Amino acid sequence: MKIVVCIKQVPDTKGGVQFNPDGTLNRAAMLAIMNPDDKAGLEAALRLKDQYGAEVTVVTMGLPKAADVLREALAMGADKAILVTDRVLGGADTWATSQTIAAAIRNLDYDLIITGRQAIDGDTAQVGPQISEHLHIPVISYAQDIKIDGDYVIVQRQFEDRYHVLKAKMPCLITALSELNEPRYMTPGGIWEACDAEITTWGRADLKDLDDANIGLKGSPTKIAKASDKVRKGAGEKVALDPDEAVAYLMGKFDEKHII
Amino acid sequence: MDFALDKKHEMVRTLYRDFAENEVKPLAQEVDETEEFPKATVEKMAKYGFLGIPVPKEYGGQGCDPLAYVMCVEELAKVCGTTAVIVSAHTSLCIDPILTYGTEEQKQKYVPKLASGEWLGAFGLTEPGAGTDAQGQQTKAVLDGDEWVLNGSKCFITNGKQANVYIIIAVTGIIEKRGRKQKEISAFIVEKGTPGFTFGTKEKKMGIRGSSTYELIFTDCRIPKDNLLGQKGKGFNIAMHTLDGGRIGIAAQALGLAEGALERTIAYVKERKQFGRAIGQFQNTQFQLADMATKVEAAKNLVYKAAMAKATQKVYSVEAAMAKLYAAEVAMEVTTKAVQLHGGYGYIREYDVERMMRDAKITEIYEGTSEVQRMVISGSLLR
Numbered sequence: 001m002k003i004v005v006c007i008k009q010v011p012d013t014k015g016g017v018q019f020n021p022d023g024t025l026n027r028a029a030m031l032a033i034m035n036p037d038d039k040a041g042l043e044a045a046l047r048l049k050d051q052y053g054a055e056v057t058v059v060t061m062g063l064p065k066a067a068d069v070l071r072e073a074l075a076m077g078a079d080k081a082i083l084v085t086d087r088v089l090g091g092a093d094t095w096a097t098s099q100t101i102a103a104a105i106r107n108l109d110y111d112l113i114i115t116g117r118q119a120i121d122g123d124t125a126q127v128g129p130q131i132s133e134h135l136h137i138p139v140i141s142y143a144q145d146i147k148i149d150g151d152y153v154i155v156q157r158q159f160e161d162r163y164h165v166l167k168a169k170m171p172c173l174i175t176a177l178s179e180l181n182e183p184r185y186m187t188p189g190g191i192w193e194a195c196d197a198e199i200t201t202w203g204r205a206d207l208k209d210l211d212d213a214n215i216g217l218k219g220s221p222t223k224i225a226k227a228s229d230k231v232r233k234g235a236g237e238k239v240a241l242d243p244d245e246a247v248a249y250l251m252g253k254f255d256e257k258h259i260i
Numbered sequence: 261m262d263f264a265l266d267k268k269h270e271m272v273r274t275l276y277r278d279f280a281e282n283e284v285k286p287l288a289q290e291v292d293e294t295e296e297f298p299k300a301t302v303e304k305m306a307k308y309g310f311l312g313i314p315v316p317k318e319y320g321g322q323g324c325d326p327l328a329y330v331m332c333v334e335e336l337a338k339v340c341g342t343t344a345v346i347v348s349a350h351t352s353l354c355i356d357p358i359l360t361y362g363t364e365e366q367k368q369k370y371v372p373k374l375a376s377g378e379w380l381g382a383f384g385l386t387e388p389g390a391g392t393d394a395q396g397q398q399t400k401a402v403l404d405g406d407e408w409v410l411n412g413s414k415c416f417i418t419n420g421k422q423a424n425v426y427i428i429i430a431v432t433g434i435i436e437k438r439g440r441k442q443k444e445i446s447a448f449i450v451e452k453g454t455p456g457f458t459f460g461t462k463e464k465k466m467g468i469r470g471s472s473t474y475e476l477i478f479t480d481c482r483i484p485k486d487n488l489l490g491q492k493g494k495g496f497n498i499a500m501h502t503l504d505g506g507r508i509g510i511a512a513q514a515l516g517l518a519e520g521a522l523e524r525t526i527a528y529v530k531e532r533k534q535f536g537r538a539i540g541q542f543q544n545t546q547f548q549l550a551d552m553a554t555k556v557e558a559a560k561n562l563v564y565k566a567a568m569a570k571a572t573q574k575v576y577s578v579e580a581a582m583a584k585l586y587a588a589e590v591a592m593e594v595t596t597k598a599v600q601l602h603g604g605y606g607y608i609r610e611y612d613v614e615r616m617m618r619d620a621k622i623t624e625i626y627e628g629t630s631e632v633q634r635m636v637i638s639g640s641l642l643r
Contacts, residue, residue: 187308188275189309189317189324195266195268
C-alpha cells in the first residue's frame, strides 16, 4: 500500500501571533511546527504502515524552510519526502494550494491520501477535500478512526453528537482530526537519518496538468481584507447587588446594548 | 570554530525537550516522594531509543554522537534528576566499557539488548572501604577451571536492583610493580540472576531518590571465564576510562539541574510580588540571575566541549574532569540561589527547586568527587 500524507508547516501559536504591516502573517518571526491535524494524519499513516505494511510519502508546499517538517516526518518514520517550492507558487489560497498539491500527487503512485482536517493558521478545512475533487477520488473528512479492509477503507467520521461509519474504495482521501491519535515522538537515530536523507524538491516545471491561472497569488480568488490576532476582552464590570436590583441592572444593560 | 548547533542536534534537543515536558516532568515530584524507580518512563525511553543514543547502529543503537547523548541527559535533568542519572549510568558506565573493551562475542551478546532498553546496565566499583581510593578494592575474583569465582560487595550502585547487566571491578591477584606489591585489578560482566549474586539494602538518599541505589553482594558467585572484560589486570584502567565518559554524563545532569532551576526562578521572580513590585524588578534579583545564567552558559560550553572531545579524542580525562567539576559546582550554587530567590516557597516540596537543590548535591560526589576532579586536572598541569 502506498500512502501520501500532506503536511504543512504552521506558526506555533503558543509563542503569540505576529503580523507583517500588510496584514499577512510574519512567519519568519514565529517558531514553526507541524500542523497538529497533519501530524495526527501522519501518525495514522505510520500506524497503517506498522499494521499492514505501507510506504509513506510526505508532501508539503512552502518555502525551502518547510523542509524542516518533512525531516521531522522522516524522523518519525516516513519513507520519502517531497517539497514543492517555487516563487510562482507563493501567496496561494486554498484553491491554488489544492491545485498545486493535486498536481504534485499526480506524479506519485498512491492508494490513500491523508491530510489534516485543517491548519491552525488558516482554519479553512478546504484543502483536503479540494485535492480529492481535483484528483476525482472520494473524500472522507473528520476521521477519528481508520481501518483497512482489502481494497477499502472503513472510517469513523466525527459528527456533532455521533460518528458515521463510512466505507470507501481506494484510492481515496481522508482528512484527519488531531483527536485521531497521540502522535509518536521522533527517535534520535531517526533524526540522524532524516538530516542525511535527500528531500525531493519539485518546482513549477515538475508539476503537470496544472494551469498557470490556478497557481500562486494570481491564481487565488480569495482576497483577505484584514487579519488580526484575537482581541483580548477587558476584565468586565463587577457589581454587588441584591437579586432584585441585579435583575433591574441587567435588564437595563440589555436594553442599552439593544440585546432585547 | 562554530558554537551554533547543527540541524541534527537542534532536532534532538526539540525531541528530548518535548519528551521531558510531556512524559517526565509530570512524574518528577511523585518519583521523588515515593522513591520509586520510574519503570514506565524507562520503558518509554527505551521505545524511543534513548537508552542507546551513542551506540552504533550495527549493535542496535541510534548511531548518534556523544553530544546527542549528553543533550538527552541534560534535558531530562532539567525536569527530573533521577531519570537523567538512570540514562547516564546505563549508557556511560555499562554500554560504553563493553563497546570499548568487549570482545565481538560480548558486544553481540550484551549491547543490542542494552541499547534497545530490553536490559538495563549498571557499574560496580565503589566498596564500603574503597571510594575515591579505587585501589582499596576488597572484592576478589579467583579463576577456578572455566569460571571466575567472585566474593565481596559493592555499594551505592546506581540502577542497582533494576539492572540486568553489571560491570564489576575486582581484585584478581597481587603483582609487583617497581619493587612494590600492588593489587591486580580486572573488570567483569556479571548478569543478574547468577547464583551467589544478591542485593543488600536499598539506600535512602537526600536526592535522586527514585534511582535504584543498592549494595551488590557476591558470595561464591561463579561467572563464565569469558565474562572477563578486557585484559586481566587492566581493570583499573578500564574503570578510570569508563569514569571519564561517565563524568561527562554527570556533568550534563548537573548542567540540566542548574538550567531547570534557573528557568523556574526566572518564571517565579516575574510573578512574585513584594513591596508592590515583582521581585524580578529588584536589582539584587537581576544581578543574581545574571550570575546564574552566565555560570550556566560557561558550564554548558565545558560540557559540550567534553562531549565533542569524547567523539574525536582518545583521551579526554581533563576535559571530562573540568566539565564535571564546574558543572556540579554551578548546579549546587544555582539551585541554592534558586531556593533563596523563591524564599519560603523554595523550601517547600511543592516547588521543584527544593528537589533540584537536593538532587544537585550528589553531582559533586559521585563518579569522582570534586576533589578527585581537581586531582585529575592539576595532575595534568604538573606532569
